[in-house]
Amino acid sequence: MALDMKYFEEMEAKIPHGKVRTRFAPSPTGYMHVGNLRTALYTYLIARHFDGTFILRIEDTDQGRLVEGATDVIYRTMAECGLTHDEGPDIGGPVAPYIQSERRDTYGKYAELLVQRGAAYYCFCEKTESEEDSGEFNRGDDPCRNLSAEEIAANLAAGKPYVIRQRIPHEGTTTFHDVSFGDITVENSTLDDQVLLKRDGLPTYNFANVIDDHLMGITHVVRGSEYLSSAPKYNLLYEAFGWEVPTYVHCSPVMRDAHNKMSKRHGDPSYEDLKAQGYLTEAILNYVTLLGWSPKGEQAEQEIFSLKELEAAFDIAGISKSPAIFDIEKLTYFNATYLRAMEPADFAKVAEPYIRESVKNPAIDVAAIASLLQARCEKLTEIPEKVDFFDTLPEYDVEFFTNKKSKTNSEVSLEMLSKVIPALEAINDWTVDAIHDTLIDLATSLEVKNATLMWPVRIAAAGKLVTPGGAVEICHILGKDETLRRLKLGMEKLK
Numbered sequence: 001m002a003l004d005m006k007y008f009e010e011m012e013a014k015i016p017h018g019k020v021r022t023r024f025a026p027s028p029t030g031y032m033h034v035g036n037l038r039t040a041l042y043t044y045l046i047a048r049h050f051d052g053t054f055i056l057r058i059e060d061t062d063q064g065r066l067v068e069g070a071t072d073v074i075y076r077t078m079a080e081c082g083l084t085h086d087e088g089p090d091i092g093g094p095v096a097p098y099i100q101s102e103r104r105d106t107y108g109k110y111a112e113l114l115v116q117r118g119a120a121y122y123c124f125c126e127k128t129e130s131e132e133d134s135g136e137f138n139r140g141d142d143p144c145r146n147l148s149a150e151e152i153a154a155n156l157a158a159g160k161p162y163v164i165r166q167r168i169p170h171e172g173t174t175t176f177h178d179v180s181f182g183d184i185t186v187e188n189s190t191l192d193d194q195v196l197l198k199r200d201g202l203p204t205y206n207f208a209n210v211i212d213d214h215l216m217g218i219t220h221v222v223r224g225s226e227y228l229s230s231a232p233k234y235n236l237l238y239e240a241f242g243w244e245v246p247t248y249v250h251c252s253p254v255m256r257d258a259h260n261k262m263s264k265r266h267g268d269p270s271y272e273d274l275k276a277q278g279y280l281t282e283a284i285l286n287y288v289t290l291l292g293w294s295p296k297g298e299q300a301e302q303e304i305f306s307l308k309e310l311e312a313a314f315d316i317a318g319i320s321k322s323p324a325i326f327d328i329e330k331l332t333y334f335n336a337t338y339l340r341a342m343e344p345a346d347f348a349k350v351a352e353p354y355i356r357e358s359v360k361n362p363a364i365d366v367a368a369i370a371s372l373l374q375a376r377c378e379k380l381t382e383i384p385e386k387v388d389f390f391d392t393l394p395e396y397d398v399e400f401f402t403n404k405k406s407k408t409n410s411e412v413s414l415e416m417l418s419k420v421i422p423a424l425e426a427i428n429d430w431t432v433d434a435i436h437d438t439l440i441d442l443a444t445s446l447e448v449k450n451a452t453l454m455w456p457v458r459i460a461a462a463g464k465l466v467t468p469g470g471a472v473e474i475c476h477i478l479g480k481d482e483t484l485r486r487l488k489l490g491m492e493k494l495k
Contacts, residue, residue: 003113011106015217016094020052022220024078024085025059025209028070031270032077034262034326035224035254038288042251043222044083045289045314055216056088058099059209061202077271080281082307095216100208107203110211110241111164111196119240120196121145122162124155142193164197166207166233174232178248180321181225186232194233206230210237213246220316222249249316252323254291262326274331278381280350282306283335289314291324304337336378347374354383359391368477372469389462390477393486396463398493406455407448413456414494419446420457421487430480436472460490 022043026036047054056078058071078085087093097103114120123144142165147155155162168191175185196207203211213221228250238245253261262268269277274284286305295302295313305313339347348370355366355373369387377383388394401413408416423442427434443453458471461483467474475483 003109003116007109008113011215014095015215016053017217020047020050020219021055021217022047022052022222023055023057023213023216023218024083025057025212026074027059027062027065028067028074029065030067030070031073031264031272033264033270034268034274034288034291035251037077037081037271037284038254038291039222039224039251040078040081040083041285041289041310042249042293042314042319043220045310046220046222046249046316047086048311049314052219053086054084055093055218056085056090056098057212057216058089059205061100061205061208063101063202073272080275081271081285082281100212101202103208103212104201106215107197107208107211108201111203111207114166114196114237114240115164117240118167119236120164120166121193122147122152122155123165123193123195124160124162145193161199163195163199165193166196166237168193168233168236174235176231176235176245176248178228178231178250179316180252180319181228181250184228184231188232188236191233191236206233207237210234214238214241214243218246220247220249222251225250225252225321247316249319250321251292251319252321255323255325257325268326276381278354278379278383279331279335280338280380283331283338286310286338287331287334291326292320292322293318294320304334304341332378339377339380340375342374344371344374350380351377351383354380355387358384358388361391363479364390365477368473369468372473372477376468386468389464389467390474393489394463396459400459400463400465401456401490401494403455406451408452408455410494412452413459414491416446416448416453416456417460417487417491417494420453421484421491424475424480424484424487427480430476432472432476435475439472456490457487460487 024040024043026032026040032040044054046052056074058074075090085091087095087098089098092098111120115122121142121144123142125142125144145165145167169188172188173185174188174191175183177183194206195204197203209221212218231248231250235245256262256266256268260266264270271284275281285307286303289305289310290303293314294300295305296315296318299313302313342350345367348367351370351373352366355369359366359369369390373383373386377386398410402409419442420439423438424435427438439453439457440450443450446453454471458467458474459465461471461474461478463486469477478486
């Protein structure tokens with residue numbers, strides 16, 4: 001049966017040309033793992049660097065793996081990360097639809113076109129469901145590869161179920177080029193006749209992405225290096241259709257260690273997990289971009305980049321073919337750097353929910369606590385434990401008052417607190433300066449080091465050995481009445 005070529009001509013006419021076009025094409029299978037986020041970043045940065053178009057496409061042809069709500073996770077993550085797409089299912093575009101299951105008829109027509117051109121064939125053999133879903137078979141020549149036109153027509157007329165397979169040449173080689181890996185040549189005899197169209201009429205991943213990439217005008221295809229082995233088959237499809245092959249950018253995996261890839265199955269964090277662990281989106285993006293890419297030229301030594309700076313600096317030549325090891329300590333360093341660089345008001349805003357987890361008293365000034373934390377915080381999730389003493393004085397050991405460096409012990413601390421309490425009671429205007437000057441003047445008059453006086457005050461006020469901020473700041477935030485109450489409790493403990 002002859003195909004209507006007008007359909008294919010109309011599809012070709014819709015394809016945008018003249019600009020770099022990239023696509024992020026996730027499967028809605030649950031969460032955004034680090035490797036997925038990196039692919040999204042690289043495709044976004046290539047498009048923005050070249051003033052091109054960034055497309056979001058949802059690849060949902062593997063219906064068995066779909067997870068309810070997963071598409072929402074994709075949209076939410078992209079929005080939080082600032083990876084704004086120019087075309088996609090939610091905003092449309094010139095080559096809609098952008099969801100593969102809605103393009104079903106398209107794949108069927110292109111599979112039929114390949115059959116007509118001799119680059120694919122009907123296969124009526126019985127297959128298990130799992131074989132058909134993967135599209136991979138390791139065996140000899142398919143018996144259906146050489147069926148006569150009459151046999152095919154008879155099988156179709158009888159309503160026999162079929163898949164459509166790619167007809168790989170038995171002879172010769174196929175060479176493809178990758179930005180990072182260079183030219184790679186394979187013997188065609190090592191390639192299998194992969195399934196293109198499954199019995200349910202849906203395409204396999206390997207077929208759908210070639211059709212969609214061409215029809216959407218994709219110029220640069222970014223994907224994991226695990227797809228290098230499939231690239232020759234993609235090239236053969238492009239050649240069979242007479243289409244231009246896009247620029248391939250295969251990224252080596254993100255590893256947990258020297259031997260193991262990161263995997264949710266092994267408890268490795270997704271983007272959402274990292275957020276829940278107290279990492280800032282900006283720090284995650286910065287660090288993930290550098291997992292397998294490094295800047296060139298004047299920025300070769302630079303580590304900290306905003307998204308805008310990455311858009312300007314990103315060059316695909318900087319993508320490495322070596323696997324990148326995900327180092328949580330390095331990410332923590334990035335996060336601490338970002339937290340410290342924030343405007344104090346912005347830090348207070350992101351810190352507030354974490355402060356309020358343990359500081360319920362509405363009279364306590366969140367911004368004042370945040371100012372103590374900013375230089376001492378690596379992750380937002382550390383905050384509740386660092387500041388819980390502001391709400392409730394914890395039980396603490398009298399031994400806390402003994403500190404060799406500050407030259408304090410129980411007797412010295414008792415004496416210091418007995419002098420500090422009346423001095424603080426005399427303050428009318430409870431400001432940081434007033435508390436500071438009162439305590440410093442008192443230390444001078446007592447002829448002791450500042451630390452000898454400040455140590456017992458801080459221990460009695462906080463009940464902790466390690467605190468964000470010193471005695472003066474803690475007393476100021478607690479307020480006069482609560483400070484004096486706690487210092488008196490400290491005296492009782494020391495007696």
